[in-house]
Amino acid sequence: MELRQLQYFVAVVDAGSFSRGAVVLDLAQPSLSRQIALLEADLGQRLLVRTGRGVTTTDAGEALLVHARAMLEISRRARDELGEMDESPGGRIVVGMPPRVALGLSAPLIRRFRQRFPRAVITVLEGLSVALRESLIAGRLDLALLFDPAPSAQLSYQPLMREKLLLVAPPKSKLPARVALPALANYPMVLPSAPNAIRHLLDSVLGPRRIELQVLAEVGAVRTVLALVASGVGCTILPESALGAAGDEALPRAPIGPPGIWNALVLATPTVRPATRLVRGTAQLLQELDFRRHQAE
Structure with a gap:
């Protein structure tokens, strides 16, 4: 069993077919099929089953997939740590960000990263905070920016920014200078759908107070929420940086409260894996960014 064969196996599973896996690997499909067949012969187990839509894993394939991902991750980290022996470390780092944060921060982060680590590669993956948190725990991310994540013994959180949530209304709407929490129930709402961090925060604050919002629609992206508000469908609740x-x-x-509802953006790092020089340097770059200014761009 070779590390390269495990890499090919994971690529085929992730791509969902041999043909798409071959494209990802830039490898001829017959060569890829042969390597997977050699791996199956070496292990004495059938790992993949071809279907009309691609491939699926057998029980043995599912078991191997867990170990293969872990072995490939260990191999990648070993290469990264050896690369740190140079003055300018090489390697690759994967950073997760919520979409609206990535929109403003990706460009300044990548510019500074290229200046600081010219031999390294940075990958920015976008996703909801809940999904990014799970990916960080699973080892698929090295660092992540998260909104109001749940506590975890496997992660360390460093606060970067706090913002007060606002009631946002369609154009020409008349809002009071401040909206009390119970009064939020009087406004028709368009809200991000769960498991969005803002939605979870609203539920955690309003639920215990038995304040039930008039939710007209739920959508996944904040920009879509704002487009619906701008068209007059209803109001929403968002932080200032989303506008x-x-x-x-x-x-x-209009501001909400008292009491106000605050969200928090944190830098999350794993506590169970040693931080390489590249990880530490990228974390420092993230801490140096002006989050309020860049999110407003």
């Missing part, structure tokens, strides 16, 4: 695009200035907004 940075052209046209958002026409949307009336």
Whole structure:
């Protein structure tokens, strides 16, 4: 069993077929099929079953997949740590960010990363905070920016920014200077759908107070929420930094409370894996960014 064969096996599973896996690996499909067959012969187990839509894993394949991912991750980290012997470390780092954070922060982060680590490669993956947190625990990410993550003994959180949530209304709406929590129930709402961190925060604050919102629609992306608000469908609840695009200035907004509802953006790092020089340096770059300014761009 060779590490290369495990890499090919994982690529085929992730791609869902031999043909797509061959494209990802830049490898001829017959060569890829042969390597998987050699791996199956070496292990004495059938790992993949071809179907009309691609491939599926057998029970043995599912068991191997867990070990293969772990072995490939250990191999990658070993290469990264050896690369740190150079003055400018090489290797690859994967950073997770929520979409609206990535929109403003990816460019300044990558510019500074290229200056600091010219021999290294950075990958920015976007996703909801809940999914990014699970990927960080599973070892698929090296660092992540998360909104209001649940506690975990496997992760360390460093607060970066706190923001107060606002009630945002369609253009020309008349809002009071401040909206009390119970009054939120009077406004028709368009909200991000679970497991969005803002939605979870609202539920955790309003639920115990038995304040039930009039939810007209739920959508996945914050920009889609704002587009619906701008078209007059209803109101929403978001932090100030989410209102940075052209046209958002026409949307009336009002602070909520007392008590106010605050969300928190944190830098999450794993506690169970040693931080390489590249990880530590990238974490420092993230801490140096002006989150409020860049999210508003």
